[in-house]
Amino acid sequence: MKDQKIRQALETHLASMQPPLMTIYQNRAEPPGFIANNAHQKVFVLPAPNVAYGLREKTTLQSGIFQVNLCYPAGIGTYEVETRSAALAEHFKGQILEAEGVKVRIRGTPSIAAPVSVSPYVVPVTIRYESIN
DSSP: OHHHHHHHHHHHHHHTOSSOOOEEOTTSOOOTTOOTTSOEEEEEEEEOOOEEESTTSOEEEEEEEEEEEEEEOTTSOSHHHHHHHHHHHHHHTTOEEEETTEEEEEEEEEEEOOOSEETTEEEEEEEEEEEEO
């Protein structure tokens, strides 16, 4: 149940980013009006194994990666995707998010990787998160 709240906090914060960008969420159908060659983002929550700690190991650290792949048409240059990836990293940097009482802290500065595909032009933005209960 907590995993769903972590996902909700991350996805809600992403959806609040302006200007909005068409988003394809993990294991969900493409939104109405989706055109593959238009700019969009694909989102994945990649949890790491939980870590129990404390004297009785009753406290659990849940962490992972919120992966946002920015997908732009080939041949339009890099300005738009570089601008969006920097804005996305700044949008998440240092945030503490919350969904239904679960707090999610963004760890460090999100990282922007080199393009992984050229058609479409895909730039991954990796956002590390953690939540303690």
